[in-house]
Amino acid sequence: MLRRRIQEILSRKFPRWVFDDRTGPLDWSVLPMEMKREIVKHADIRTRHSLRQCSHQDKQIVDSFKISLPFVRIESDHNYASLMICESRTQILKVLLTRKKFRFRRKTVVQISDNIAGEKYEEFCKNEDLDVVLQSLLGIISWINITIDTLNLDLKYPHDAITKYLDIHYRQCFGPRRKTRVICSSMEFSCAQVHFLPIDETRIISDLVTNWQSGRLMMAGKKYNIVPMGHFAEIGQIAFWKPSLLECNLGALISGILWKMAGEMVYYYIPGLEVTEAEQQELARRFEAVVRRHGVVNVLSITDGADVERKLYVKISTCGVQIQKAxxxxxxxxxxxxxxxxxxxxxxxxxxxxxxxxxxxxxxxD
Amino acid sequence: MSVENAPVVDVDEAAIPVEKKMYYRFESNDKKEFRVSELAIQQSETLNRLVEAMGYTSEDVENKPAIAIENIDGKTLKLVFQWCEHHKGEAIPVDDGSVPKIVEIPEFDAKLMDIDNGLLFKLIWAADYLNIVQLLNVSCKKVANMAQGKTPAQLRRVYLLPSDEEDEAAKRAAQEAQDPRAREVEEEFEERKRQGGNSFF
Known part of the structure; x- marks a missing residue:
């Protein structure tokens, strides 16, 4: 009686044939639909894209999911364009397209890699021009069931395919994808003719630091309040960041900033820098600072005798240090x-x- | 802990554990018996509910016959219980509905799933059948990883995917095999259509 009840409970889910002895390679066709869906949930974007080209049923399975891509980056210049899709820190697809001329014919070299640096890529050549290949590439992120959380643009040249994609999906007012946060990585987007594109943030980070190997990194920044000429859509904050290596202690840095108080950089971020209580007291004594506490942040307020209009806030927390001119x-x-x-x-x-x-x-x- | 050292016990092979924990007895469809700890059982929602509903005491476990799981063979069940024992006490992940699911395969699981494809698919079925969420996640991830970076043509080879035409042909063959009368009716209908009449309406 009990045995029968157990069997009743256990045999609700699948017919018995599912568990029949089977040898040989994987056979997708014998898997129940639920299981196929479960596997597709774990597949990366490239696999899903390949799978949806295999048959109608597989296409239906792939298209039945709402996919949210956390980060997508599009880069373009005159002879190249690239699309990078980050589904997580480990699931990355980067496709780089380069226009090449072979015996007076324009071809496109495609490099596909699974890391943000584009290393260890597989390369092949397509007979179509870059714009045609780019349009088909952008098709991957154009399905209706795909949403993008952050779109990062670094556009230096107006490729028709990119302009069309942005126009359809992100144009001010009626673009269906306005939940996406658009971050530009350079100011050249005005050359890329995307004047209709609302931009949430422009984050320009100078890449002039050469010695990356040693020292703690400091980001010095300034936030601008400008709108490029001819850009009709909304534009958010524009910040310029200059990374440099902090090869001195915090006290020496504060002295340096106080010495050049009129300099244009307003913010200095030193992530991960730990400052002990004793060091904080020493800094407060040395710079005759007023110490206040805002939640988990200790704020040292420093005034410089030479500059009566500005002062310096040194904010210290367990995450790091931020220095702000005010x-x-x-x-x-x-x-x-x-x-x-x-x-x-x-x-x-x-x-x-x-x-x-x-x-x-x-x-x-990280 | 290595795969070999996982504490699933084949009754006929190893000694009964000395600890005073509750160990349930399960039997596969090829009559292999396994002893699995109460904590390990909690990884499987189906089995956990089952043993809760049965309300076994430790005497019952010894005296009453082993709980039969007739749909799963001994080889697969051993893998399942090895996994459960290794991950006992761990929190069961909740599905937040996000796609793609981000799952890392731990070293133990990778070694455990270093098996032939047929057995791997059986493991997936068993994980789904017994409702072991994390085992289902890692095994599905393993299958998904097999397809990583493959073109559609390569995928067809890896998964033995049928094309639309093959799918249609298989469906037709199955229909015909199931109901020969349906085929006759269809032929009759086709014949009448060819003659131009529409006697059905």
Whole structure:
């Protein structure tokens, strides 16, 4: 009686033939639909794209999911374009298209890799021109069931395929994808003729630091409030960041900033720098600073005798240090949500987009 | 812990554990018996509910016959219980519905699943059947990884995927084999259509 009841419970899910002895290679056709769906859930974008070309049923399975891509980056220049899709820190697809001339014929070289640096790529050549290949490539992220959380653009040349894609999906007012956060990595987007594109943030990071191998990285930044001429859509904050190596202690850095108080850089971020209580007291004594506490952040307010209009806030937390130049009556600013180190903090910001910017700018911690 | 050292016990091979934990007895369809700890059982929602519903005491476990799982063979069940014992006490992941699922395959699981494809698919079926969420995740991830970077043509070879035409042909053959009368009716219908009449309406 009990045995029969157990069997009743256990045989609700699958017919018995499913468990029949079977040898040989994998056979997709004998898998129940639920199982196929379960496997497709774990597949990366390239596999899903290949699978949906195999048969109608597989296409239906793949298309039945709503896929959210955390980070997509599109780059373009005169003779190349690239698309990078980061599904996670480990699931990356980077496709680089380069226009080449072979015996007076225009061809496109395609390089596919699974890392952000584009290393260890597989390469093949297509007979079509770059624009045609690019259009078909952008088709991967154009399906209706795909949403993109952050779209990072570094556009230096107006490729028709990219302009058309952005126009259809992101144009001001009626673009269906306006939940996507658009971050530009350079100011050249005005040359790329995307004046209709609303941009949430422009994050320009100078790549002039040459010695990446040693020292702690410091990001010096300035936020601009300008709109490029001819850009009709909304445009968010524009920030310029200059990475440099901090090869001195915090006290020497503060002295240096105080010495050049009139310099244009307003923010200095040193992610991961730990400052002990004793060191904080020493800094406060040395610079005659007023110490205040805002939640988990200790703020040292330093005024310089030579400059009566500006002062310096040194914000110290377990995540790192932020130094901010401010007007004499201005209060220190703290973000309403998240960490004061923003995308540079690997402890607080675990998102794929911030990880990408940290990794490409060699900020340690991930 | 290596795969070999995982504490699943074949009754006829190894000694009964000395600890005073509750060990349930399960029997595969080829009559192999396994002893699995109460904590390991919790990884399987189906088995956990089953043993809860049965309300066995430790005497019952010894005296009553082993719980039969007739749909799974001994080889697969051994892998399943090895996995459960290794991961006992771990939190069961909750499906948040996000696609793609981001799953890392731990070293132990990778070694455990270093098996032939037929057995791997049986393991997936068993994981789904017994509702072992994390085992299903890692085994599906393993199958998905097999297809990584493959073109559609290569995928067809890896998974033995049928094309649309083959699918249609198989469906037709199955229909015909199932119901010869249906075929006759269809032929009759086709014949009438060819003659121009529409006697059905």
């Amino acid at each position: 007007g004499i009556d201005e209060d220190p600013r703290f973000p309403k949500e998240g960490c004061m180190l923003d995308w540079m903090c690997s402890k607080c910001d675990k998102s794929v987009k911030s990880w990408y910017f940290r990794t490409t700018n060699r900020i340690k911690g």
